[in-house]
Amino acid sequence: MAESKAPRPLPLHLANAASLWGSASSAARLFAQDSLIIHDSLQDDFAALKQLVGDGDAGWHAFQTDVSAKAQQYAADFLHGMRSYMEHPYKRPATQAQAVRQVGAAELLDYGGIGQPVFLIPSLINPYYILDLKPGRSLAAYLKNAGFRVFLVNWNEPEEERGFGLSDYILKCLAPMLEYIQAVVGVERVATVGYCMGGTLAAGLAAVRPKQIGRLGLLASPWDFNTAEPMAGRAFLPLMARLLDILPDSMPVPIDLLQVFFTSLDPTLTDRKFRRFSAMDTESPAAEFFVALEHWANSGAPLSQMAARDCLQKWYQDNQPVKGQWAIRDQSVRPQDFDFPTLVAAPTGDRLVPASSALAFSQGMQDCTVLEPNAGHVGMVVGSKAEAGLWQPLADWLQA
Secondary structure, three states, X not given: OOOOOOOOXXXXXXXXXXXXXXXXHHHHHHHHOOOOOOOHHHHHHHHHHHHHHOOOHHHHHHHHHHHHHHHHHHHHHHHHHHHHHHOOOOOOOOOOOEEEEEEOOEEEEEOOOOOOEEEEEXXXXXXXXXXXXXXXXXXHHHHHHOOOEEEEEEOOOOOHHHHOOHHHHHHHHHHHHHHHHHHHHOOOOEEEEXXXXXXXXXXXXXXXXXXXXXXXXXXXXXXXXXXXXXXXXXXXXXXXXXXXXXOOOOOOEOHHHHHHHHHHHOOOHHHHHHHHHHOOOOOOHHHHHHHHHHHHHOOOOOEOHHHHHHHHHHHHHOOHHHHOOOEXXXXXXXXXXXXXXXXXXXXXXXXXXXXXHHHHHHOOOOOEEEEOOOOOOOHXXXXXXXXXXXXXXXXXXXXX
């Protein structure tokens, strides 16, 4: 799976920035004419701005000139940041893990060691290596250095999995990998930890293989899809469902379509990020980390159409997990039935999976450790505070 060296889909991000800054002068003119529609939450701010500008024509002319100049500067900064990113020489170093088991297109990576095994399950959507991003930013490497034998799933691009639903991924990919780990390490139970939707899948695996799970950790994993804090992108879901209906039955959901969904969560985020990057020293560690993370965020494999439909229907629309109605084949996934220790990490700044959604997994459980790192969805696992907020507490829990 090749890394992307440009935000995807690139035309969408360029069009967003062009629309944003190209319309600034028109918005300033409408504001001067009292014709701009202003959200209620911004009325006081705009009233204060109007007082600063004053009543004279000269003030309003200067205001519009300044807005136009600033918009042009922001647009130039965005394009400069984009170009600097695309020309950056960073390449992700080769992983130190070995592929030891192939199940369809998916690979099981083994980081070696002689400690107790930990089975890491990433999301089906973005690349696996968010859990092994680069030296110093790798949960997998940290756990190995803490004395565990780490195994990590690399989903790769679907081949025979093109017709897989979520149950198929659990029963036909994850279950055989779990059995392999048991056999090669020689243990009855394996600590299993999933990130994002990988954690939700890990819960499904635990339901169908409860005697093979020693501990279960869910990191920023959605469980309640109808919380008081709206799930990110919910307004986009009806459109996504219609787009799926257009695709041929056997065609996976293209990565660019999935990226449109993520862009809908915050349409101006790409502009803000790359304007910030334009001011960075491109040889600095901060710039290298930015590039590494953007390569990950803009890469990934298509998602099987049936798995996408399962996510939309069973999770987002029917909210089956929190209702105890989600089942893998005929086996209900009910955390209250688990007889092994569990952990939920719910980052307080997560805009993709609200903390209340992740924490819903722990409700009614007898032995569930809860972590609430002061971080976002991605920062929790690779950010500057990841070791203190997640890695070390997770390692301590695994060793308990």
